[in-house]
Amino acid sequence: MTIHHEKRGSEKLLEAWKARSLTEESVKEIAAALDKSPARVVSANVVGGANATGIQLSLSYSGDDVPQCGNDILFWLKWHRTHGGVVNPPRIIINGIPWPDLVNIDLDFGQVEKTAITTPGTVG
Amino acid sequence: MLYKSPTGIAPVIQVHPLRRCNIACTHCYSLSGPDKQEEISIELLSACLEDAVNLGYRQLAVSGGEPLLYKSLPALLGLARTLGMVTTVTTNGMLVTQNLWTTIADRIDVAAISIDGTPEEHDVIRGKKGAFARTMANLEVIRTSGVPFGFIFTLTQYNVNSLEFIVRLAAEQGARSVQVHPLVLFGRAAYALSSARPDSLELLIALIEAARLGSELGVAIHVDALTVDQLVKFREYFVAESPVTTLVDVAPTLIVQADATVIPLTHEVDSRFHLGSLDNARLLSLAGDWLNSGKCQQLAEAYQRTWNELSNLCPGTVVTWFDEVASRTHDHCNIKPLELSFIMG
Numbered sequence: 529m530t531i532h533h534e535k536r537g538s539e540k541l542l543e544a545w546k547a548r549s550l551t552e553e554s555v556k557e558i559a560a561a562l563d564k565s566p567a568r569v570v571s572a573n574v575v576g577g578a579n580a581t582g583i584q585l586s587l588s589y590s591g592d593d594v595p596q597c598g599n600d601i602l603f604w605l606k607w608h609r610t611h612g613g614v615v616n617p618p619r620i621i622i623n624g625i626p627w628p629d630l631v632n633i634d635l636d637f638g639q640v641e642k643t644a645i646t647t648p649g650t651v652g
Numbered sequence: 653m654l655y656k657s658p659t660g661i662a663p664v665i666q667v668h669p670l671r672r673c674n675i676a677c678t679h680c681y682s683l684s685g686p687d688k689q690e691e692i693s694i695e696l697l698s699a700c701l702e703d704a705v706n707l708g709y710r711q712l713a714v715s716g717g718e719p720l721l722y723k724s725l726p727a728l729l730g731l732a733r734t735l736g737m738v739t740t741v742t743t744n745g746m747l748v749t750q751n752l753w754t755t756i757a758d759r760i761d762v763a764a765i766s767i768d769g770t771p772e773e774h775d776v777i778r779g780k781k782g783a784f785a786r787t788m789a790n791l792e793v794i795r796t797s798g799v800p801f802g803f804i805f806t807l808t809q810y811n812v813n814s815l816e817f818i819v820r821l822a823a824e825q826g827a828r829s830v831q832v833h834p835l836v837l838f839g840r841a842a843y844a845l846s847s848a849r850p851d852s853l854e855l856l857i858a859l860i861e862a863a864r865l866g867s868e869l870g871v872a873i874h875v876d877a878l879t880v881d882q883l884v885k886f887r888e889y890f891v892a893e894s895p896v897t898t899l900v901d902v903a904p905t906l907i908v909q910a911d912a913t914v915i916p917l918t919h920e921v922d923s924r925f926h927l928g929s930l931d932n933a934r935l936l937s938l939a940g941d942w943l944n945s946g947k948c949q950q951l952a953e954a955y956q957r958t959w960n961e962l963s964n965l966c967p968g969t970v971v972t973w974f975d976e977v978a979s980r981t982h983d984h985c986n987i988k989p990l991e992l993s994f995i996m997g
Contacts, residue, residue: 534810538854541813544813
């Protein structure tokens, strides 16, 4: 009996999906979403060098804009469904319990290696 | 009109007028190649088509071998059109020339071009370097003729990741559709690709990819597979009510091989269910004898058995219906269903 060592098509598909590079279209979609969002962009980093694979965004929502963060998380999910990448869970920091007056969210788009990120000015 | 059959379309007679082909693909279920000489005369096929229409078949699907090598192809397609049939031709596209295509273009409703993956993957399957490039170059002839065309992609255990390439190619080249056909372990494929039949997981991923890509790129994609959930919901399209009195009820697809053997359903059906040879009798006669022989009812029982077994699986399990039925025709007392190596929990 011959043992076949080739990977399943679905395995190859998942690997390719995770390794997708950023495209102009995918970046424009992020920019367009940020234009519509009330979030303040605290920081934006492109990773992958010349062959960019991902974007790290830190967003801040305050006051009445806080509930809008859910829309941006939904956009983030849908973006991955279209453009691929590794879906790292967002880092969400809420200031003010039970009524938050400040929410900071770190969103990774595409393929970003998870690193420890410190967002300045946060209070647990 | 949506016919009450698994395909949803009118019953199909699938004709392989010859086994000669310019290439010898590793996945070929008809074991076709350049050295194969089997061919059916146009006279036999003409009588067969007339009988097929009387039996309820409304679509003629011509493949092979390579159908463009069949010299009587224009006559065959012309007769089918005269009889009011829908006509399709499945070709590797490598032999399309302006002169040849002109003789058949006005007699084809849809052309299906076989594309097996990226250029490198395609050439390996086809066993010929440059096969992909040649087919692409010839597409212009088909495009300018106005004949609607689509691509057929053979899905294996190892290539669902290439579906996006195929669909994007279809969108770029003006193909209206992509048909994703799971590999059948028959003919050359049975020994050359024995471990490559896609299991339920790969079929499921194909369905998901088809939905994603079809929505994104606007190409109609049809995967020849369905979920158990769909099987249960549309039972009347898959299982004929007993007693079965017409051939089309249990054989919505009827196959005529290059050796004139007539086979119901798929090539994998047990040979004891074959109707016989057109060399010995006309199709109407073969069909009448078959219906009276009890084989019709046995095949109907195979359908029922298949449905009973599959309907108990998890609703998300993906199956190839005709192949499942065919596998249950091989041993009435010792059923060997296709191995379902992945069942969703």
